Amino acid sequence: MKLLDQNSINNGKQSKWKLAFLDIKESIAGSDQDFTRGSMKRAIFLLSIPMVLEMIMESVFAIVDIYFVSKISTQAVTTVGLTESLLVAVIFTIGMGYAMATTAMIARRVGEKKYDEASKVAIQAILLGVVTSIVLAIPGVFFASDLLRIMGAENEIIEHMSGYTAIMFGGNGIIMLLFIINAVFRGAGDAAVAMRVLWLANGINIILDPLLIFGIGPFPELGIEGAAIATNIGRGLAVVYQVYLLFNGKHRIKLKLTDFKVDFSIIGQLVKLSLGTIGQYFIATASWLGLARILSTFGSDVFAGYQIAIRIFIFSLLPSWGISNAAATLVGQNLGANQPDRAEKTAWLVARVNMIVMAFLMVFFLAIPEALIGIFSSNPIVIVSGSQCLRIMGLGLIFYGLGIVMINSFNGAGDTLTPTWINVIAFWLVEIPLAYYLAIQAGFQETGVFIAIVVAESVMTIIAVIIFRRGKWKLKKV
Numbered sequence: 404m405k406l407l408d409q410n411s412i413n414n415g416k417q418s419k420w421k422l423a424f425l426d427i428k429e430s431i432a433g434s435d436q437d438f439t440r441g442s443m444k445r446a447i448f449l450l451s452i453p454m455v456l457e458m459i460m461e462s463v464f465a466i467v468d469i470y471f472v473s474k475i476s477t478q479a480v481t482t483v484g485l486t487e488s489l490l491v492a493v494i495f496t497i498g499m500g501y502a503m504a505t506t507a508m509i510a511r512r513v514g515e516k517k518y519d520e521a522s523k524v525a526i527q528a529i530l531l532g533v534v535t536s537i538v539l540a541i542p543g544v545f546f547a548s549d550l551l552r553i554m555g556a557e558n559e560i561i562e563h564m565s566g567y568t569a570i571m572f573g574g575n576g577i578i579m580l581l582f583i584i585n586a587v588f589r590g591a592g593d594a595a596v597a598m599r600v601l602w603l604a605n606g607i608n609i610i611l612d613p614l615l616i617f618g619i620g621p622f623p624e625l626g627i628e629g630a631a632i633a634t635n636i637g638r639g640l641a642v643v644y645q646v647y648l649l650f651n652g653k654h655r656i657k658l659k660l661t662d663f664k665v666d667f668s669i670i671g672q673l674v675k676l677s678l679g680t681i682g683q684y685f686i687a688t689a690s691w692l693g694l695a696r697i698l699s700t701f702g703s704d705v706f707a708g709y710q711i712a713i714r715i716f717i718f719s720l721l722p723s724w725g726i727s728n729a730a731a732t733l734v735g736q737n738l739g740a741n742q743p744d745r746a747e748k749t750a751w752l753v754a755r756v757n758m759i760v761m762a763f764l765m766v767f768f769l770a771i772p773e774a775l776i777g778i779f780s781s782n783p784i785v786i787v788s789g790s791q792c793l794r795i796m797g798l799g800l801i802f803y804g805l806g807i808v809m810i811n812s813f814n815g816a817g818d819t820l821t822p823t824w825i826n827v828i829a830f831w832l833v834e835i836p837l838a839y840y841l842a843i844q845a846g847f848q849e850t851g852v853f854i855a856i857v858v859a860e861s862v863m864t865i866i867a868v869i870i871f872r873r874g875k876w877k878l879k880k881v
Contacts, residue, residue: 439514439740443749447729447756453598454589455725459718460601464608464637468630469714471612473779477707478557479627480780482564484710485554485695486571492685492692494539494575500681501532501579502586503731504673507817509590510732511881513655514739522656525587525649527669532583536576543572554692555699570631577638584645589732591655596648600641608637676881679819683810683826690830690859694852697842705849708788711779712772715789716796719764720803726757727807731815735881738816743877746816750871754808761804768797792853799857806864809871817881825866834859 472479505528512521543550547569551561581604585597611633618624625632649658699706730753737746768775772790780786810822834855841851 439737439742439745443733443745443752446733447726447749447753450592450594450729450732451726451753451756453594454728455722457585457594457598457601458721458725458728460598460605463605463718464634466714466718467605467609467612468634469711470779471616472627472630473711475616475627477703477780477782477785478560479564480707480710481556481703482551482560482567482627483630484706484713485551485556485560485699486568487710488692488695489550489554489568490571490575490578492689493543494572494578495582496684496689497535497539497681498532498579498582499684500677501528501535501673502582503680503814503819504528504677505583505586506590506728506731507676507735507815507819507881508673509587509656510592510735510815511739511817513591514736518655518657521591522658522662523666524669524673525584525656526658526662526664527666528583528587528673529580530663530665531670531673532579533576536579539575540573543575544569547572555696557703564627566628567631570628570635574631574635574639577635577642580642581638581645584642584649587649587656588654589728590735592732592736593654593656594729594732596654600645600648603644604637604641606637607640608633611636676817676819679823680814682823683819686823686826687830690834693835694838694856697838698849698852700843701849702784704782704784705788707780707782708776708785708790709792709849709852711776711785712789712792712796715775716768716793719768719800722760722764723757723800723804723807726753726760727811729753730808731811734812734815735817738877738879746812746877747874750808750812753812754805757804757808758801761800765797765800768793768800772797788849791850795850795853796856799860802864803860806860806867809864809867812871813867813876816876817879818876821870821876822867825863825870828866829859829863833862 468483469480472483505524508524509521512518512524548561548565551565551568581600585600588594588597588600612630613619614622615625615629615633616627617629623629648654649656650660695706695709698709730750733749733753734746737743737749772793773786775793776786776789780789810825813819813821837858838852838855841847841855842849843851845851847854
């Protein structure tokens, strides 16, 4: 009898592992599941895996560029860091704002089973992104040197490396469309598609980066500008693949050329909804710009250490962001299906999962920060600065894991103004003043900046949880 019981237990364990394997396979291949019904845990699992992998692929761009560019000089690393700060503050902010608005509207329409209306939203979002990117490209290309000068760059960087900044701003339309179209897929629940798009983009970038930077084989040696060209080519081909998928009719969102007509009512709704999201991302990312400006006063070596650490840190946060993006999609679709209680339960469940993931990452950053920074630089000052950054900010990972799910749940519900005000308080009333005081006035230098970041993220989480519990986000109409 005991032998039979043991066999039953073993068979049960095997069945669970088999089901888990099948779910992983389905999540990567793409799932047709209706996420407004059935197991919430399975819905989170199916959406989170491709979204986490998508976010990891997005960050690989920065990691790869920093790795190869670090072989040129410390100034080259600083150029990439300053340019990335500018792109995040402007291009990424607007692109992510449009993307979140697109996700919220499409998720709501998909939850309502109005797929034709979801396709119309996708078209208007794409048109909005194209027009916006053209407007932003012109000043970015012609005033690249001035932008670097404003950021406190050294004369050598301004005179010899501004071409990288000009190329990256010139290709901002590619970034914009990549964000928006992937948001279309995520909102529809086709997260695996968005993931595969970035696999393609990164594969191309990883191949082209060393070829164009160092002039391997028949390729010209373009230095730091080669990194910008490689990134734009990789992302550009990914956008071509996105457009192909939208028109091939095999996914939830299906587009036709005849449908490409301007609809100002939908565009107006997208703009209105995205303003809150743009506001929150601008406030958050512009605060990073402010931090970069403070840190640049401590020299290129310290700043380079910070830039390397931030890329590693952001890479570590990608699972958290991917999981929280799943919360946004699930909240939006369940509200569209008129199931607000399920939407709330899903958000809390996602938050618990996210905090567990962040706990493991925290241990990792506290244990081996020097080894991680050492992968990218042998400069002792860079290693000390970067490892200190990782160790201090790693302390706030668990709390951040909760906060980002709350923020994205608001966004998925279409309540984009609430996170905006939360970010104003956390990043501009707390982070920037505290960073300046601790770093400059109190004399803690870069350490003060790192401490201010953790404090600000904690304030954000506390406020977000309090407001989320009140439940007004459930009444938002999109």
